[in-house]
Amino acid sequence: MKPVDTFASLDELDSESRYLVHKAKEASAHAYAPYSKFMVGAALILDDGTVMTGANQENAAYPLCMCAERVALYAASALHPAQKIQKMAVVAHKKNHKELVPASCCGACRQVLLEYEHRQHRPIEIVMLVSEGQWIKCPSAEALLPHGFSKENLTE
Numbered sequence: 387m388k389p390v391d392t393f394a395s396l397d398e399l400d401s402e403s404r405y406l407v408h409k410a411k412e413a414s415a416h417a418y419a420p421y422s423k424f425m426v427g428a429a430l431i432l433d434d435g436t437v438m439t440g441a442n443q444e445n446a447a448y449p450l451c452m453c454a455e456r457v458a459l460y461a462a463s464a465l466h467p468a469q470k471i472q473k474m475a476v477v478a479h480k481k482n483h484k485e486l487v488p489a490s491c492c493g494a495c496r497q498v499l500l501e502y503e504h505r506q507h508r509p510i511e512i513v514m515l516v517s518e519g520q521w522i523k524c525p526s527a528e529a530l531l532p533h534g535f536s537k538e539n540l541t542e
């Protein structure tokens with residue numbers, strides 16, 4: 387399995403990853419997060435170069451809150467089902483603050499990433515800030531969620 391690459395700053399990342407981080411930042415402005423005030427943006431790039439973005443959407447009924455990553459993934463799957471996903475970047479900041487804070491994909495989003503990765507038979511790279519000054523480029527959803535649940539578990 388490819389290693390998880392770490393970077394001390396955004397400038398060290400490749401230009402496509404930096405572009406996706408930029409698009410994820412733009413998307414985070416559309417977060418609807420009146421409860422947590424934690425603004426998350428995700429941007430992913432498809433094989434044909436299309437970039438899809440998502441931002442977290444909260445609800446007064448808290449369990450209905452939806453992460454930015456899944457908003458982007460579901461939109462990509464619904465609108466461009468034939469296009470494979472190459473890479474996704476995720477960023478977060480507190481409401482009314484510009485500087486990025488660490489946001490690591492939650493377990494539910496890892497599970498959804500894994501489903502699409504299996505479906506397209508090709509890894510999806512994930513770029514995110516996991517701690518202060520530490521970006522990672524994870525080579526696949528499988529690396530983010532080893533031994534995840536999949537359709538294989540459902541076969542008799």
Ligand code: THU
Nearest residue numbers: 422424426442453454490491492
């Ligand atoms: N959130 C995301 O959008 N993505 C993550 O990876 C972690 C958490 C959102 C969900 C909720 O709206 C807010 O951040 C606080 O948990």
